[in-house]
Amino acid sequence: MKAESWVIVAVGIFFAMIAPIYWLVSSDLTGTTALVMTFLLCALLGFYLGVVAKQIPDRPEDRNEGDIAEGAGEQGFFPPYSWWPLFCAMALGVVVLGVVIGWWLFIIGVGIGALTVSGWIFEYYRGVHAH
Incomplete structure (x- = not known):
């Protein structure tokens, strides 16, 4: 570093x-x-x-005297693909449109946003990539 x-x-x-x-x-x-x-x-x-x-x-x-072989092994956890950021962005879009169009759409967007954010947070606790 x-x-x-x-x-x-x-x-x-x-x-x-x-x-x-x-x-x-x-x-x-x-x-x-x-x-x-x-x-x-x-x-x-x-x-x-x-x-x-x-x-x-x-x-x-x-x-300066470090070898390439010293850096071998696991470097960290790199998450695989995820669809949740796209759904979170769409929920945010609904929230912003709700501010423009009406509060009823804002409330629906917040509900959808809560579901998508919780899905993004807990995606590694179930399914194919569960730990």
Whole structure:
């Protein structure tokens, strides 16, 4: 994670240098604000990755003498495909349309949304991918 944190910090430094130059050239408040907030996001992410890098043991890719074979084995849990995010997005669409059209549709969308979010949360407790 050390390499990742340095990359993000370098990108943040780039945006910190570009923001005042952009302000002087264009006097655009919106773009300057976006560049400053991008710098703050990079600073936050770089700080988080730096703290996490100190908490975990060295990975083979963080050491100069690390071998590829040291990284063999299980790398983590990667979930298979899921249809639940699509259904959650459609439920959110019904909720937004409910705000525009009428409260009755909003209430129906919230009910459908509660079902789809609970389905997404509990998809690994039943069915083919149950643990």
